[in-house]
Amino acid sequence: DSGVTQTPKHLITATGQRVTLRCSPRSGDLSVYWYQQSLDQGLQFLIQYYNGEERAKGNILERFSAQQFPDLHSELNLSSLELGDSALYFCASSLIAGVANEQFFGPGTRLTVL
Amino acid sequence: DQQVKQNSPSLSVQEGRISILNCDYTNSMFDYFLWYKKYPAEGPTFLISISSIKDKNEDGRFTVFLNKSAKHLSLHIVPSQPGDSAVYFCAVYTGNQFYFGTGTSLTVIP
Numbered sequence: 629d630s631g632v633t634q635t636p637k638h639l640i641t642a643t644g645q646r647v648t649l650r651c652s653p654r655s656g657d658l659s660v661y662w663y664q665q666s667l668d669q670g671l672q673f674l675i676q677y678y679n680g681e682e683r684a685k686g687n688i689l690e691r692f693s694a695q696q697f698p699d700l701h702s703e704l705n706l707s708s709l710e711l712g713d714s715a716l717y718f719c720a721s722s723l724i725a726g727v728a729n730e731q732f733f734g735p736g737t738r739l740t741v742l
Numbered sequence: 743d744q745q746v747k748q749n750s751p752s753l754s755v756q757e758g759r760i761s762i763l764n765c766d767y768t769n770s771m772f773d774y775f776l777w778y779k780k781y782p783a784e785g786p787t788f789l790i791s792i793s794s795i796k797d798k799n800e801d802g803r804f805t806v807f808l809n810k811s812a813k814h815l816s817l818h819i820v821p822s823q824p825g826d827s828a829v830y831f832c833a834v835y836t837g838n839q840f841y842f843g844t845g846t847s848l849t850v851i852p
Contacts, residue, residue, distance in 0.1 A: 670831060671842035684838035718785050733785025
């Protein structure tokens with residue numbers, strides 16, 4: 629158990645809908661990262677927050693947005709969903725930013741878009 | 743466009759033998775490399791890393807080799823154990839960005 633929690637574990641929705649994925653980092657960690665893992669692709673880095681502020685942006689679509697709240701939990705919002713958005717979405721956390729080997733990953737949320 | 747490539751989707755090795763997992767990258771400016779291990783229904787777990795100023799880093803049974811001229815990274819596991827059966831991802835960290843490979847599924851046969 630990494631100490632990072634993600635809810636829900638599974639989500640099934642329809643095209644065009646909007647969903648919110650939630651992540652609670654390990655106690656004391658200030659940085660949160662979001663990743664997408666599609667069926668035939670590796671982990672794609674989406675976005676990073678540090679202490680409430682966006683720190684780095686990867687391959688995140690404009691239909692996706694994220695935020696980190698004062699209590700440090702983070703939400704990833706996915707809108708106008710398409711079939712291709714079906715994937716595993718991972719959240720990771722670290723104490724500080726910029727230290728890649730200290731990321732701790734949650735178990736992921738599996739999103740299925742029908 | 744894949745910045746990091748793992749060309750072998752799967753690998754099977756006998757228990758006690760060496761497992762060698764390979765990874766190629768595209769940008770010679772990349773300077774920090776990592777390996778993660780992932781079991782089913784769990785998130786990835788950090789395994790070992792190496793910076794571009796070194797060509798080898800060891801941690802117990804795990805050794806990572808970096809060949810900068812070939813833009814090639816490899817992970818050696820010696821001796822392999824059944825508990826090492828998992829998917830292994832190589833990754834690059836550069837400029838606050840992370841690039842992951844597609845993973846190699848390792849099966850260690852008892």
